[in-house]
Amino acid sequence: MAYQALYRVWRPQTFADVVGQDVITQTLRNAVASKMTSHAYLFSGPRGTGKTSCAKILAKxxxxxxxxxxxxxxxCEICKAANENRLNDVIEIDAASNNGVEEIRDIRDKVKYAPTEAKFKVYIIDEVHMLSQGAFNALLKTLEEPPENVMFILATTEPQKIPATIISRTQSFTFKRISKDDLLARMELILKDKNIKYDEEGLNIIAASAEGGMRDALSILDQALSFGKDELTLNNAQEVTGALSNEQIVSYMTAIANNKPADALTSLYKILASGRSAIRFTEMIIRVCRNMILYNSNTDLSKQMDSSIMTQDMLDISQKFDNDKLFYIVDQVSNTQRNLKNSNQTDVYMEILTVKISEPQVSSVQSGQPEIAATVATDDGKVVELTDEVAQLKKEISNISKNGVANVSNGPAPVKTEKKVNKKTHLNKTAIYKVLGQATREDLNNAKDIWPDVMSMLSVTQRAMMRVSEPVAACADGIVMAFDYPMWFEQAQEDQDLLDSLTNDVSRLLKHDCQIVMVPKDEWPTIRKEYINNNNVDLDNKDDVKSEPKAKKTDEAVDEAVKLFGEDAVDVKDD
Structure with a gap:
């Protein structure tokens, strides 16, 4: 027989074999024993945590x-047939490739037929979130009231994509990531069963790389055994996973601790030249900093350190770091990780990161630093200035209440506040003009219809920032958002995470790419007018909701009224 991967050979065959999901397996076992099983189950959780295995065990x-x-x-014959995938009454369906309405209608038509061999006909639908909306609708009634001898087991890694109407018709179980200790115990059991020599530090590296997934852990173990000719060593595990060796990370962190950017860059180049992944490298830096923080805490937390990382050399280096510097490094590395995911220039980002965290001026963030003192002094100056302005405004209000509006001019000159966009934040007029060039009322209505859903998908902080904005123009490829206050516009414009979230969420809801462009509301009329004048177009005929009224003939009285009260306050009507 051909060689089978470890995760297939060691797939659990009973609930007791399932690792790290004790609450779920106990619940299912009790339900079967008491014959109180449900007609529909939903298993959700990260990949490789036992969802499909539990579904097959439950079906048996x-x-x-x-x-x-x-x-x-x-x-028994039923169990043997199920283990050999020849039991016709257990039907496994991959929703990724069978996600249409017709496939689900076929299930709905066949579900009324009684099982041929077993007591129950069990449908296991894997990656159920891949079903189309029409397929979900076709499944609803059958899922709610299937025949007595039919059971549905739905499995997914993305439960947030499943309609609430489906979830409400199932018993839902959330599988958690498997702990590192459970992963290690399972891999040791397998290696001992196969009489294979192994290095415990190598197993630690594999368990950390698996990120809580048993299937990933066994796949990596399979690779390492193939690489090392049926022997697991530390070096084999590091090569297969792309993890750094202790010598490499010690050399790098020593240069950081000594505030020597040149030495740190030299160490970085050697690490990258050895083929190590930049993502793995940043993960290792964060793990090292985490262990150093625990070590520096001088509490029982230090017992939770990863012994495979915190060698004696690393312990010696940790004395050169204080927690403030370690927190700073973690923040910088986290920011770099976000950039690495969206860029091909990983080396450049790693070079910038290395210089940032190794420069002497950021080696210690203390409360008495001159930079902070200067900031405090600047803030104090602003407070004094604002206090003076408030006092002046109070005096003017007092004059108004006593002498009327006419005498205000005799008092101090009013404080003028400029409404302008921060120089650092510039308006993307090119993108705005592009939207206006193709804007329609229908697109704007669509944007307003989906906006409540977009808001619900944002984080609490992002939602608060976007509450002071609204869509004012839209086309098929873009939406212009106007902000009530310039300050919120500036903050939103500089928040790249917010922009990415908006773009992704809107594109997902509209089912095509869509750009989000931002503008202060008080500048929006001017920008529209500029576009109209420069392009000689009539936005009224383009169904743009926010369009300006068509130009009309005016007389001197109208012009004078506009000068006195402004365009927004003047409404000209034909007799």
């Missing part, structure tokens, strides 16, 4: 001829 358990306390016996 409810059909087993000789169950033991809710566990399948794996000896």
């Amino acid at each position: 358990a409810v059909n087993c001829l000789n169950p033991h306390d809710g566990e399948p016996c794996n000896e």
Whole structure:
């Protein structure tokens, strides 16, 4: 027989074999033993945590001829047929490739037929979030009231994409990431069963790289064993996972601790030249900083350090760092990680990061630093200035209440506040003009219709910032958002995470790419007018909701009224 991957050979066959999901397996076992199983289940959670395995075990358990306390016996004909994937009454469906309405209608038509061999006909639909909206609708009624001898088990890694109407018709179980200790215990069991020599530090590296997924852990272990000719060593694990060796990370962190950017860059180049992944590198830096913070805490937390990372050399280096510097490094590395995911120039970002965290001026962030003192002094000056302005405004209000509006001019000159956009934040007029060039009323209405859904997808902070904005123009490829206050416009314009979230969420809801352009509301009329004048177009005929009224003939009285009261306050009507 051809070689099978470890995760297939060691797939759990009973609930007791499932690792790291004790609450879920106990609940399912009790339900089978008491014959109180539901007609529909939803298993959700990260990849490789046992969702499909539990679904197959449950399908066997409810059909087993000789169950033991809710566990399948794996000896009867039904269990053997299920283990060999030849039981016709257990139907596995991959929703990624069978996501249309017709496939679900086919299930709905066949579900009324009784099982051929087993007690229950069990449908296991994997990656169910990939079903289309029409397919979900077709599944609703059947899922709510299936025949007595039918069970549905839905599995997904993205439960947020499943309609609430589907979730409400199922018993939902959330699978958690498997702990590092459970991963290590399972891999040790497998290696001992196969009589394979292994290095414990190598297993630690594999368990950390698996990120809580048993399937990932066994796949990486398979690769490492193939690379090392049926022997697991530390070097094999590092090569397969792309993890850094202790010598490499010690050399890099020593240069950082000594505030020597040149040495740090030299160490960086050697690490990248060895083929190490930039993402893995940044993850290792964060793990090292985390362990150093625990070590510096001088509490029981230091017992939770990762011994495979905190060698004696690393412990010696940690004495050169204080927690403020370590927190600073973690912040900088986290920012770099976000940039690495969207860029091909990983080396450049790693060079910038290395120089930032190794420069002497950021080695210690103390309360007595001159920079902070200067900031405080500047803030104090602003407070004094604002206090004077408030006092002056109070005096003017007092004059108005006593002498009337006419005498205000005799008092101090009013404080003028400029309404202008921060120089650092510039208006993207090119993008705005592009939207205006193709804007229609229908697109604007569509944008307003989806906006409540967009707001619900944002974080609490982002939602608060966007509450003072609204869509004012839209085309198929873009939406212009006007902000009530210039300050919020500036903050939103500089928040790249917010811009990315808006773009992704809107594009997902509209089902095509869509750019979000921002503008202060008080500048929006001027920008529209400029576009109209420069392009000689009539936005009224383009169904733009926010369009200016068509030009009309005016007389001197109208012009004078506009000068006195402004265009917004004057409404000219024909007799």
